[in-house]
Amino acid sequence: GAVVSQHPSRVICKSGTSVKIECRSLDFQATTMFWYRQFPKQSLMLMATSNEGSKATYEQGVEKDKFLINHASLTLSTLTVTSAHPEDSSFYICSASRRGGGSDTQYFGPGTRLTVL
Amino acid sequence: DQQVKQNSPSLSVQEGRISILNCDYTNSMFDYFLWYKKYPAEGPTFLISISSIKDKNEDGRFTVFLNKSAKHLSLHIVPSQPGDSAVYFCAAGSSNTGKLIFGQGTTLQVKP
Numbered sequence: 001g002a003v004v005s006q007h008p009s010r011v012i013c014k015s016g017t018s019v020k021i022e023c024r025s026l027d028f029q030a031t032t033m034f035w036y037r038q039f040p041k042q043s044l045m046l047m048a049t050s051n052e053g054s055k056a057t058y059e060q061g062v063e064k065d066k067f068l069i070n071h072a073s074l075t076l077s078t079l080t081v082t083s084a085h086p087e088d089s090s091f092y093i094c095s096a097s098r099r100g101g102g103s104d105t106q107y108f109g110p111g112t113r114l115t116v117l
Numbered sequence: 118d119q120q121v122k123q124n125s126p127s128l129s130v131q132e133g134r135i136s137i138l139n140c141d142y143t144n145s146m147f148d149y150f151l152w153y154k155k156y157p158a159e160g161p162t163f164l165i166s167i168s169s170i171k172d173k174n175e176d177g178r179f180t181v182f183l184n185k186s187a188k189h190l191s192l193h194i195v196p197s198q199p200g201d202s203a204v205y206f207c208a209a210g211s212s213n214t215g216k217l218i219f220g221q222g223t224t225l226q227v228k229p
Contacts, residue, residue: 004160032215044161044206044219093160097215106210106217108153108160 002028004096006109013084014117021079021112023094029074030096038091050077084116120144121209123220131228136194138223140207147209152192155204197227
């Protein structure tokens, strides 16, 4: 199977600071990476779609200036939560779609728990 | 507007019996569907998928059924094992975008 890692696994920060989360596909090249967030006992909500070398596509209601996404290579995408506030506290999960794979080949990272104080 | 719905937040079954998890969708543009298993504070783990051109896909103890006319899919787990206890999410995707829309999840508890 394909392996996707996320770093850090959990982070606690003060309100107003920025936090960067990395998502890496370890053993395959990912044409597309996706960022989700999950609130407690709720579903995974797609935030944005990230294609290598191009700008991310954000879902309706997601502030692109607040959630900066960079997909610099076929194995790395980063999500930066800028000027974080307590309401940004959530579980952030990335997924990677394998290059040349079928349309259902989306592999998920282990997630990052962000707590903003 | 919830495009993918799992109307049962929880399900409890006895070990060895069948678990049936249900999922409904509204958007006829979805052309593939997946089931994921998730533990707290972990990412989802892919279980099984089905293309819209099929009505059944089986993988070991897991079978997914798709009823396109009813816009309904279900995951059957038989026999259920205590290790199957987790939250199960169905997801629907469109091959045009590659995006997945997730249901709310169903918490399955398999009792020994």
